[in-house]
Amino acid sequence: xxxxxxxxxxxxxxxxxxxxxxxxxxxxxxxxxxxxxxxxxxxxxxxxxxxxxxxxxxxxxxxxxxxxxxxxxxxxxxxxxxxxxxxxxxxxxxxxxxxxxxxxxxxxxxxxxxxxxx
Ligand code: FES
Numbered sequence: 001x002x003x004x005x006x007x008x009x010x011x012x013x014x015x016x017x018x019x020x021x022x023x024x025x026x027x028x029x030x031x032x033x034x035x036x037x038x039x040x041x042x043x044x045x046x047x048x049x050x051x052x053x054x055x056x057x058x059x060x061x062x063x064x065x066x067x068x069x070x071x072x073x074x075x076x077x078x079x080x081x082x083x084x085x086x087x088x089x090x091x092x093x094x095x096x097x098x099x100x101x102x103x104x105x106x107x108x109x110x111x112x113x114x115x116x117x118x
Pocket of ligand 1: 055080
């Protein structure tokens with residue numbers, strides 16, 4: 001994400017970095033919105049998406065398996081229910097063109113995780 005966008009965000013502190021398992025995710029709530037936060041430690045990257053899987057409207061994406069897809073190693077999460085796979089960078093579904101999820105800006109500073117819902 002470019003620096004101008006990052007600085008324009010209104011950040012909300014959602015948890016300690018240690019609350020999120022390495023190479024896994026956890027759900028946090030911001031203003032009634034469930035956000036899946038992923039600590040992709042293998043790549044030293046963090047991602048935030050909606051927790052709702054749009055396939056069957058299940059709040060499960062934070063429990064999905066994360067990994068990398070394709071030649072460009074796109075970071076992805078697979079829904080634990082029916083394995084639809086979503087890009088953690090763009091939110092596009094990599095296995096079904098009709099599905100998409102929201103992705104949110106995320107940063108970690110001084111051991112705290114911040115997300116922007118804008
Ligand atoms: S509910 Fe997520 S793939 Fe079906």
